[in-house]
Amino acid sequence: MTQTTITSLRGLMWSANLPFSSLPPIEDITDQLPKHATKIWGWRKYNEVKRLVVHHMASEAPLVNQADYHVNSHNWPGIAYNLVVSNGRLLQTNDLLTYTTHAKGANDDSIGIAIHGDLSKREMTSQERELLYAGILLVKSIWPKIAVVGHNEVSATACPCTSMNRIRTDIANLEHQMEFAATPQKQAEMAYRIANELLYLYNLSKGTDQYGKPVESERAEKAQRRLLQLEPEMRRLGFLA
Template sequence: MNMTISGARVMDVRASLPRHKTLRYGRRKLTDIRSAAMHHSATKSGSPEAFARYHVGTNGWPGIAYHFVIQKDGVIYWCNDPETISYHVGNSNRHALGICLVGDFRTQKPTPAQLEAANRLIQHLQVQIPTMKQVLGHQEYPGYAWKNCPAFPMGKFRSDYSQYLQKPVEKRDKPQQVPVAISLNGSLLSVTGFLKDGVSMLPVRAVANVAGGKVEWIAATQDVRVNGKDLDETIVSGSAYAPARELATALGLQVEWDQASYTVKLSKGCVAT
């Protein structure tokens, strides 16, 4: 099956994930697939490898439960052939294809990049597998009303998805920014930054204000300086954003990245005197 999706990054990990030594999942025809089942991983972070290890090692299953796993940055991991009858919705397994979004959505929210990737993936699959007409949450399958999975509202997900389908393609091609939270000395700030090519970009003025730094705008050179230090900033709708590490250095702060909560943690470090 062709899994090149415009505007999305798909990593084929089918051959590299841990599998059971002897047990194998059953197979089906593509036309047996009637629905996509949405799951959350119920873990704050994770990876297809970790889920596969758990499903095989702890549960004793033939392989990873899901056909696709979508990371917080929107990368789609292709884990099983669609023809694989893997275990994720009990008696409905034969007719369902499993899509898992990494995160525990009882306490977290899917990132915009994840939702965008899910929409693109489902749309792509529905072209390749026309019998896959429905998109359901795990909880909506018979016998699973008790299960809080995927722990985001499916009604809204489906209506956003149908609006997404109606949007012209050129309007959808802009990759969404992944927001990152910011904390200073342990308390969460009300402003957020975003990820740009794997680097956290933070709002210069808002962070400098709470951390107590001097911000200058050099109009002649269109430059932003913090405590006299020049930053490699990006202007987004009138506000300057700078790489977390640069801004932290200019403010005399230490910086840490928390992958589980997508948070840039700033703190007053030891100041040499």
């Protein structure tokens, strides 16, 4: 199936090359949130999506409250965001191809990603920023040319109450890092670093440092423990019988 014939984008998973050490699985809670009794969101085609709009929710209340507000106060089909960074997770709250009313003036061609919090009263946490960036990079892996904009750049609002210039600069740097990591030069450098670190730990476990000088027993035992921590993964990859 080609990109232009994609009809649904649910059950998202992280790309393997994201430059983050550990990300919790994306949780799709689309069907768990309050919905309008009769209304449903519309749909767009893959090639109609042009922008990713960054929001903050202006509230620290539970996410279900925000969904209730969108349904009962705005009379919308459900919560308007497609992705939400909340409580240390990236949550999918709508199919990425659904048409929702999250950003006046940009709804036709945009996806909405929101920080669950009030950034007018506090800074984004480092964990929220990492998950936001991971979510943006995930969307960009699906739509490589998508524009990343703030809600305030398409509508008359202060949302998302954080610097979009910083977000775009950080994303560009991360993309450069990912691109460089995929080059033969970087791969060779990484292979050397891995081999060098393994040799260093092995020598330490045998009682000598990188200069051939004796090390204390505690340091040697720690090096051996670190090497042995690799055993399950080495077996999984077929390096150990």
